[in-house]
Amino acid sequence: SVHLDSLDSAPVITVPLPPTGGWGSNDTVEEAWPSLAGTHDVYIRFNDVSGVANLDNVRFGKPQPSSGVNLVVDGGFETGAVDGWQSWNGSTLVASDARAHSGNFSLLATARPNENQFAVYNLTNVVQPGTTYQVGAWVLHDGTDPTTVRLAAKVDCSDATIPPGHNEFPWLQNNTAVAPGTWTRFSANLVIPNCDLVDVAIFFEGTPVGIDVYLDDVEVVPPSSNLVIDGGFESGAVSGWQSWNGSTLTASNAQAHSGTYSMLASARPNENQFAVYDLTSVIQPGTTYQVGAWAFHNGLDPTTIRLAAKVDCSDATNPPGHNDFPWLQNNTAVAPGTWTQFSANLEIPACDLVDVAIFFEGTPTGIDVYLDDISVFAQ
Numbered sequence: 001s002v003h004l005d006s007l008d009s010a011p012v013i014t015v016p017l018p019p020t021g022g023w024g025s026n027d028t029v030e031e032a033w034p035s036l037a038g039t040h041d042v043y044i045r046f047n048d049v050s051g052v053a054n055l056d057n058v059r060f061g062k063p064q065p066s067s068g069v070n071l072v073v074d075g076g077f078e079t080g081a082v083d084g085w086q087s088w089n090g091s092t093l094v095a096s097d098a099r100a101h102s103g104n105f106s107l108l109a110t111a112r113p114n115e116n117q118f119a120v121y122n123l124t125n126v127v128q129p130g131t132t133y134q135v136g137a138w139v140l141h142d143g144t145d146p147t148t149v150r151l152a153a154k155v156d157c158s159d160a161t162i163p164p165g166h167n168e169f170p171w172l173q174n175n176t177a178v179a180p181g182t183w184t185r186f187s188a189n190l191v192i193p194n195c196d197l198v199d200v201a202i203f204f205e206g207t208p209v210g211i212d213v214y215l216d217d218v219e220v221v222p223p224s225s226n227l228v229i230d231g232g233f234e235s236g237a238v239s240g241w242q243s244w245n246g247s248t249l250t251a252s253n254a255q256a257h258s259g260t261y262s263m264l265a266s267a268r269p270n271e272n273q274f275a276v277y278d279l280t281s282v283i284q285p286g287t288t289y290q291v292g293a294w295a296f297h298n299g300l301d302p303t304t305i306r307l308a309a310k311v312d313c314s315d316a317t318n319p320p321g322h323n324d325f326p327w328l329q330n331n332t333a334v335a336p337g338t339w340t341q342f343s344a345n346l347e348i349p350a351c352d353l354v355d356v357a358i359f360f361e362g363t364p365t366g367i368d369v370y371l372d373d374i375s376v377f378a379q
Contacts, residue, residue, distance in 0.1 A: 001047055004040040011045075012036075017053050026056065033060060059128075071126045071133070075218040077105040088203070089116035101138040101183045101216035109204070109213045117152075119215060120203040127220075130194040130258070134290050134377060135172055135202060137186045137218040143211040146177040150206035151186045157195035163258075165338065166193060172343075174206065183216070189292040189343045190220065191373070194258065227282045227289070231374040233261040244359070245272040255370045257294040257339045262372035268365055273308075275371060276359040284378070286350035291328055291358060293342045293374040299367040302333040306362035307342045313351035322349060330362065339372070346376065 001011035013031050020027045046052040073084055080095045085107060087093055096108035109118045127133065139149050151173045157166060172188035190202065202220065207213055229240055236251045241263065243249055252264035265274045283289070295305045307329045313322060328344035346358065358376065363369055 001045045003043040003045065004036075005043075006041075007043045007045055023054060026054075059130075069222065071123060071220040071222070072121055072218050076103050076216060077107050078103045080105055082107050084121055086120050086122075087118050088120050089114055089118055091118040093119060096214065099140055099214045099216075101140070103216075106140075106214045106216035107218075109215070112207070112209055112211075112213075115206055115208060117203040117205045118207070118213065120201050121218070121220075123200045123202065123220060124197060127190075127192050127197070127200050128222075129192055129197055131192050131222065132292060132373070132375060133190040133192070134221045134379065135186075135188050135190045135219070136221075136379075137204075138183045138216045139175075139178060139186055139204070140183045140214040140216075141178060141180055141207060141211050142214075143180045143208075146179050147208060147211060148174070148176045148206040149178045149184075149186075149204060149213065150174045151188060152203055152205060153190055154199060154201045154203070155190075155192060156197070156199040157193065158198055161195035163193045163195060166195075170341075172202070187290065187343075187345060187379075189290065189341070189375070191292075191294075191341070227279055227376040227378075228277055228374045232259050232372060233263050234259045236261055238263050240277055242276050242278075243274050244276050245270055245274055247274040249275060252370065255296050255372075257296070257372035259372075262296070262370045265360070265369045265371070268363070268367075268369075271362055271364060273359040273361045274363070274369065276357050277374070279356045279358065279376060280353060283348055283353060283356045285348055285353055287348050288379045289346040289348065290377045290379055291342075291344050291346050291375070292377075293360075294339045294372045295334060295342060295360070296339050296370040296372075297334060297336055297363065297367050299336045299364075302335050303364060303367060304330070304332045304362040305334045305340075305342075305360060305369065306330045307344060308359055308361060309346055310355055310357045310359070311346075311348060312353070312355040313349060314354055317351040319349045319351060322351075328358070345379070 001014045003009045015031045077095045082093045091109045091112040095105045100106045112118045152171045173186050178184045233251045238249045247265045247268040251261045256262045268274045308327045329342050334340045
């Protein structure tokens, strides 16, 4: 039961907690919250029995859309319209049947006067603070040479709640070599901080004038179940993580991208796999996963941090040319003293899986590395 101002007050709502099948199985329960005025202390009471539940978090806010629900209405433009889209630089946006990644239509951005934000979709009313969303799109341009198309966002917090170091206009994916005449996939994480949101949008920019750009199958999807348990380390532990090179892994409150804790990898004897998370029991063959993380190091100069994976198939089902240790993102210039986002796809082949893990490596010895907000979501 949930009470305001005192445990002795009448409950505002009572939330049933049905069995989840075991202490290791989690579920989300939502209840309608009545409209209330004023500022109150909130008390939560567990009633009737002891050992009611393991409670991970409580959130007050708009109902979270189900995972898999695209927050971009008609992201495939199959209505033959571009409702909800606007241009901040005066470009002309129309639905076009000249090109389509799927279906019959795409969004055409033409008559672009400059390289600024030519196609913008507002998400302010549908995203939640403290949530990471998967953003995807397909892009085609009619230029003659490879060129730039940038997927970026505006995430504007109220002045009183802006987190330290917050970037109001983060680049989600900056592709400087998009080939002409063919569809190119864009995929990235949009991280929404815990703040009072004023304005949130995704947009495309960066393409030289004189080139028409087509967009199709644009999606912003709420998170599904994160396969990395406690990827924010807010339990104050690093359960499920191991080091293959003998590094020391601990939960630390010295640095945090969000919340209070991150994972610190220290006393690293070499550059090999210093932080490893096994996914073998939760990964499905023939599936692509979105992997995200934030990394911070205390070195003096930009350095390397590599996000990679182990994807081991049985000998009998190993696909031709399969790479057991794919590099997902090799960043050779991670700036010191600031958080850097990692975002990549982990493609699992259709095979009998023996061992699957993600890991971090490549950083010279003598540098401590912090990791936070690590996620693996099925696409």
